[in-house]
Amino acid sequence: xxxxxPLFNPFPGLRPFTTADRHLFxxxxxQTAELLARLQRFRFLAAVGASGSGKSSxxxxxxxxxxxxxxxxxxxxxWRVALMRPGAAPLAHLTAALIExxxxxxxxxxxxxxxxxxxxxxxxxxxxxxxxxxxxxxENLLVVVDQFEELFxxxxxxxxxxxxxxxxxxxxxxxxxxxxxxxxxVITMRSDFLGxxxxxxxxxxxxxxxxxxxxxxxREQWKLAIEGPVRVGGGTIxxxxxxxxxxxxxxxxxxxxxxxxxxxxxxxxxxxAGNASRPLDLEDYEAVGGLAEALSRHADEAYESLPxxxxxxxxxxxxxxxxxxxxxxxxxxxxxxxxxxxxLVAAPEEQVRRVLEAFSGDGRGFLTPSSGIDDxxxxxxxxxxxxxxxxxxxxxxxxEAQSSRMFLRVAEAAxxxxxxxxxxxxxxxxxxxxxxxxxxxxxxxxxxHLGAALDPxxxxxxxxxxxxxxxxEAQxxx
Numbered sequence: 001x002x003x004x005x006p007l008f009n010p011f012p013g014l015r016p017f018t019t020a021d022r023h024l025f026x027x028x029x030x031q032t033a034e035l036l037a038r039l040q041r042f043r044f045l046a047a048v049g050a051s052g053s054g055k056s057s058x059x060x061x062x063x064x065x066x067x068x069x070x071x072x073x074x075x076x077x078x079w080r081v082a083l084m085r086p087g088a089a090p091l092a093h094l095t096a097a098l099i100e101x102x103x104x105x106x107x108x109x110x111x112x113x114x115x116x117x118x119x120x121x122x123x124x125x126x127x128x129x130x131x132x133x134x135x136x137x138x139e140n141l142l143v144v145v146d147q148f149e150e151l152f153x154x155x156x157x158x159x160x161x162x163x164x165x166x167x168x169x170x171x172x173x174x175x176x177x178x179x180x181x182x183x184x185x186v187i188t189m190r191s192d193f194l195g196x197x198x199x200x201x202x203x204x205x206x207x208x209x210x211x212x213x214x215x216x217x218x219r220e221q222w223k224l225a226i227e228g229p230v231r232v233g234g235g236t237i238x239x240x241x242x243x244x245x246x247x248x249x250x251x252x253x254x255x256x257x258x259x260x261x262x263x264x265x266x267x268x269x270x271x272x273a274g275n276a277s278r279p280l281d282l283e284d285y286e287a288v289g290g291l292a293e294a295l296s297r298h299a300d301e302a303y304e305s306l307p308x309x310x311x312x313x314x315x316x317x318x319x320x321x322x323x324x325x326x327x328x329x330x331x332x333x334x335x336x337x338x339x340x341x342x343x344l345v346a347a348p349e350e351q352v353r354r355v356l357e358a359f360s361g362d363g364r365g366f367l368t369p370s371s372g373i374d375d376x377x378x379x380x381x382x383x384x385x386x387x388x389x390x391x392x393x394x395x396x397x398x399x400e401a402q403s404s405r406m407f408l409r410v411a412e413a414a415x416x417x418x419x420x421x422x423x424x425x426x427x428x429x430x431x432x433x434x435x436x437x438x439x440x441x442x443x444x445x446x447x448x449h450l451g452a453a454l455d456p457x458x459x460x461x462x463x464x465x466x467x468x469x470x471x472x473e474a475q476x477x478x
Contacts, residue, residue, distance in 0.1 A: 010233035013260055048189050050190065052384075063186065067142065092116070124174050145172070170202075245259070268363060298364065299386065337377065
């Protein structure tokens with residue numbers, strides 16, 4: 001039987017646990033202790049693990065509450081935490097994170113420029129920015145760089161070879177080497193990007209010193225992660241369902257996010273079916289598709305809830321814009337501002353909003369955020385596991401990757417043609433490129449998104465078409 005307390009769904013779905021979810025975060029106590037030990041020793045910490053291993057949750061719901069409670073000695077309990085993701089503009093995002101952490105108040109229209117200038121002045125820019133901030137004696141600054149691998153994936157593809165990531169990495173490393181200002185840095189990164197760290201001098205050495213490779217949970221830890229939140233949410237769970245979940249999760253590469261999503265759906269079905277007088281059981285779990293199908297079915301429900309085919313086409317374009325498989329097989333999210341997303345998908349703003357609502361509201365959480373969207377709001381996929389598990393999105397992402405590769409290949413050929421280093425396309429390359437253009441209808445905004453201009457590509461293809469026509473006419477007249 002359930003307790004007399006009101007029931008609430010204790011599972012976050014695909015999104016990471018946050019500091020506010022600490023009371024729901026079970027089974028990671030030993031891992032949290034390991035993070036604290038490394039951070040105390042080095043002040044720079046890299047939480048590294050496979051996608052779906054719970055790196056972000058471990059930092060936000062495990063490490064941060066421990067810092068706030070004063071567990072890290074002698075740092076104490078007073079922390080300013082700047083949370084960020086690097087994206088394509090890491091210095092701009094660091095600037096925004098420092099301001100959002102309340103380090104520069106009052107904030108006016110000049111504050112971002114002042115902070116950015118301080119950061120860019122030297123390798124000690126982060127330290128100097130902290131010195132000029134409202135950081136008081138006894139306070140510590142923690143910079144959390146989530147999804148650090150974005151630094152490698154979203155370098156701007158322009159003729160300018162300057163890499164903003166270099167300056168950003170220098171700021172982080174220098175800030176943790178000095179001892180005058182108490183600055184700590186924690187990064188989370190997918191383990192399949194470890195080799196990319198060699199791009200930045202000093203980063204491999206720092207990671208070698210302070211890396212924490214997030215391990216898979218033990219069977220007992222999995223059990224705590226399943227049963228603990230159920231208890232807190234006011235429910236109970238049948239032992240046979242726990243055993244089934246333990247069996248299913250053992251073979252699941254995405255581990256935590258898919259488990260949390262499946263349990264969120266199982267709980268929702270359990271309550272909606274009026275079964276809360278008994279424990280959560282196998283029938284509730286199987287009704288939503290289990291670990292293998294729950295996420296894909298749920299995403300398909302959101303897709304089918306759209307009012308018509310026009311909105312479904314917009315949904316495809318939205319998800320294609322937010323995924324990146326173009327350069328290798330390591331798919332990552334591509335966070336995009338709302339106004340840029342509207343331009344990219346070339347659809348009315350109202351349709352884009354309707355799509356976002358369908359995939360972020362009503363307990364779905366496939367896209368973030370779920371509300372308060374304005375022109376500058378960054379739209380993102382909740383977790384990479386959606387890209388791997390939702391079959392429809394896998395097809396879209398691969399189609400987008402192929403289209404991007406084709407465009408960049410033609411753009412390179414057009415540039416060579418312009419400098420007289422290559423000729424026009426001829427069949428079959430020309431016909432394939434023309435078919436690609438007709439099918440995909442690329443826009444200038446989409447091309448810019450990939451770091452190239454559309455007009456030279458169009459001119460190159462049209463010149464090839466004209467040359468082909470002229471050649472055919474000449475042969476016919478001969």
